Amino acid sequence: SPKLRPVFSIINPELFFTLPRRQMANGVSDMMSHIFERYFTRTLHTDLSDSLCEATLRTIMKNARILNGDLNDYNAWAEIAFSGNIAHNNLLGVGREQDWGCHAMEHELSALYHVDHGAGLAVVTPAWMKYVSPKHQEIFVQFAVNVMGVEGSFREPEAIIREGISRLERFYRELGLPTTMEELDILPGDFPLMAEQAVSVRGPVGSLEKLDVRDVEAIYRLGCSNIQHA
Template sequence: MDNDIFYNPTKVIFGKGTELLCGQEAAKYCDKMLLHYGGGSAERSGLLDRVRASLRAAGITVFELGGVKPNPRLELVYEGINLCRAKGIGFILAVGGGSVIDSAKAIACGTPNSDDVWDYFLGKKTAQALLPIGTILTIPGAGSESSDGMVITNEKTMAKLAYGDERCRPVFSILNPELTYTVPAYHTAAGIADAIAHVMERYFTKTEHTDVVDRMCEGVIRSLVRNAKQAVTDPENYDARAEIMWACKIAHDGTLGMGREEDWGSHNIEHELSAKYDVSHGAGLSVVFPAWIKYVYRKAPKRFIQFAMRVFDVEYDGNDPDWTVMQGVKRLMFFLQSISMPTSLRDLGINDKSVLDELAHRCAENNGGTVGRFAVLNEADIRNILELAY
């Protein structure tokens, strides 16, 4: 294991009816706050009414900003920053999934600083101060409810970039599995795929002697696979939803990256897909990650053999180790297909092969020329992975 620091101060409030506690938690930080959310589902379900009532009972003045879209947009972030500055808002409560939470984090970064918030994503500057945020999670998968980062899309330049800062971790996150009952099967599956990808970005590492965290990674993926089909086919199964919600949180809260170098090449490649085509992030990762494994596994085949054997119960073939790896990839893809996730670019509706050059170029350009750490990938490598994904 490498030297490392684990830090996660997010207070997690888990279980049935816990959204009713948002007022008493938020009141600890400010009496004037922004309620940030996405489309109409939180309104139609009555969740926002319950949240508003809890906040009013706590004596909090609430301003609202809805309209967050998947792959959250910079334009709405600017709108939120202007609103928070104009009203003297000191706290943000995000009600939704990863897109809403990421948008709230970006607003929290931009409000107390005079910089253009996009400069943080471009790596030009670092936020000097941040507003505190809380979350009420409705779509598990992104892990933003206790992570230190966010991803925002600049709709003018079509760049989808990440910014990370330990101070971005929410001060509290409310996780009630009941709130996920109405999530459509496709988005449930995409969240599960996203969480599995979060684990794999950490699992495939060059760092040695990481057995404890390896087995934690394997257990989280196996649990997600075990509970996925039940949650998709029986959406009000509380136990399956609870397991998935907790696994998605652990997948991206820093626990599984402890003491090891992480990769993140597949995420950077996928960002170009969702920036250009506005596809679900989890669906894009379902396409990219199997192709990435096929392209890089020979750099450290033992780790991919271990993954195939421990996660998908593939028997080791000493005469043909490559077969063991490829069986693991096949079983991963079969699982993704079983929950209606795409496993090729054509499944995403991307049928024009000529776009692969553009995607590879933009990915390299937006990330300083290369992506990944387990396997450092240049533009040509990225293009080859996209070809495999096609």
């Protein structure tokens, strides 16, 4: 709620020193997801906010790697803290149709299995990318190149996109985050229920691609290791 937002706040990076590595990783995953929900859009002519999204994502990833080795690095926490503010104060969403499909799908994982929100997003997000990217290749190629540093022929967009998603998964694993449903002990038998719940309040979720119950269940299944690595 907007009523929970502070009118003024002081962000002291030293306060983050007490966070365990697991919660650092969860926070990083959620910050990145806040940006993804704005970045992957149908809205065109968003050059400035595209670049701001990409720079913030790169900053988060660079400094998360530093913190993964030293949780008391003041400068890295300062960068993460500032990035977290930028990630969700909606500066990056100005003038853009926003998605929020991954958040809607992840909430059902946390509701039924009580998994950490950031950990659930690390599983759902790559699965969502694999499912929707074939219809939206341009923005996913842009992400793979500008954020994940993928090189290759633009005549082979599928290969560039696939490598970009793979690098994101490797980054999550580097931080100790799960990337499969099995790692969260989530049973495939619960996918239909979770999919139904995800769309029960507002109908189809997401805006880059409207996802109905069948779509959401398919994305959950893409989060399974036997499908993911097929």
